[in-house]
Amino acid sequence: MSETPPSLSRSVEDYLKVIYSLEEQGSAASTSAIAQALDVQPGSVSGMVKRLAGSGYVEHERYRGARLTPRGRREALRIVRRHRVLETYLSQRLGYSWDDVHEEAERLEHAASDDLIDRMAVALENPSHDPHGAPIPTRAGRVETTERTTLADVDVGSRVRIRAVRDDDSERLRYMESRGLLPGVLLTVEKQAPFNGPVSVRVGEPPGALETVGQELARRIRVGKVKDDGEPIRSEPRAVDEPTPD
Ligand SMILES: [Zn+2]
Incomplete structure (x- = not known):
């Protein structure tokens, strides 16, 4: 040890x-x-x-x-x-x-x-x-x-998978859970209202309920883009960065 x-x-x-x-x-x-x-x-x-x-x-x-x-x-x-x-x-x-x-x-x-x-x-x-x-x-x-891309950054028509969500607010986490917005879940972006308005997404695979996610919440949800078959666009496992010795 x-x-x-x-x-x-x-x-x-x-x-x-x-x-x-x-x-x-x-x-x-x-x-x-x-x-x-x-x-x-x-x-x-x-x-x-x-x-x-x-x-x-x-x-x-x-x-x-x-x-x-x-x-x-x-x-x-x-x-x-x-x-x-x-x-x-x-x-x-x-x-x-x-x-x-x-x-x-x-x-x-x-x-x-x-x-x-x-x-x-x-x-x-x-x-x-x-x-x-x-x-x-x-x-x-x-x-x-x-992953640095958040749900607020993706274009209409994209399919993304939720990678991670900010962990520091219980109320928002409970809300996300109630809407099915959990790590691993696939989202299809249907609409993005102008002037930093809310993002509308279909949740799940096949795309299910339409959910409207406000910008503030969308910025707390990190996503990775996926191809049509649901596979991530970048190869898995993701790159591991090595600490540089000093
Ligand atoms: Zn924590």
């Missing part, structure tokens, strides 16, 4: 996780974006980002914001792994519903050791995705590339 790396403070873990998640979405981890995600004042973010840069976890670029170094990315992936394994365990083994696991995982991810998480993952037969469709990083810090 490998040596256990030291645990970081809860706030360092939260910052690394937020910066990782902004990078995952393709957004710059600017001071204001981090402040908004963590619900803190931008002033306190600047100080923390300087500390993270001092510890070698991020590089700070003046107008772009923070960017994870290979070391920061490795730490971020450990936390993300803890979070996603916990969510999967809570849902698969302890009977939690998918809209109920995020808050619990937010608390437990700081307390659980990597060893406990590894044992949970083994008990679950090393799941590849959490209940919201997000890829679970491996122990070695490898993770599937995250």
Whole structure:
């Protein structure tokens, strides 16, 4: 068994996780974006980002914001792994519903050791995705590339499969579940109202009920395009990006 790396403070873990998640979405981890995600004042973010840069976890670029170094990315992936394994365990083994696991995982991810998480993952037969469709990083810090296209970005007539949904809002998750908008489900985009209006989709295969999804919700649903036979346009399994050694 490998040596256990030291645990970081809860706030360092939260910052690394937020910066990782902004990078995952393709957004710059600017001071204001981090402040908004963590619900803190931008002033306190600047100080923390300087500390993270001092510890070698991020590089700070003046107008772009923070960017994870290979070391920061490795730490971020450990936390993300803890979070996603916990969510999967809570849902698969302890009977939690998918809209109920995020808050619990937010608390437990700081307390659980990597060893406990590894044992949970083994008990679950090393799941590849959490209940919201997000890829679970491996122990070695490898993770599937995250799909950045959302339902708000696709053209009328496209067929897409739901890859993952944002996990941080129970009410929206319950709503999505009630409409059948779950990871793995096929959608056919029928209409897109102008001026960022709602998207109308047929749910399922063969295409079933017509659902109208508002822009705000559509942006929380990540999708991958599929061919007419329902196969993904990109080959599976998706590319795994390797952490670069530092
Ligand atoms: Zn979560």
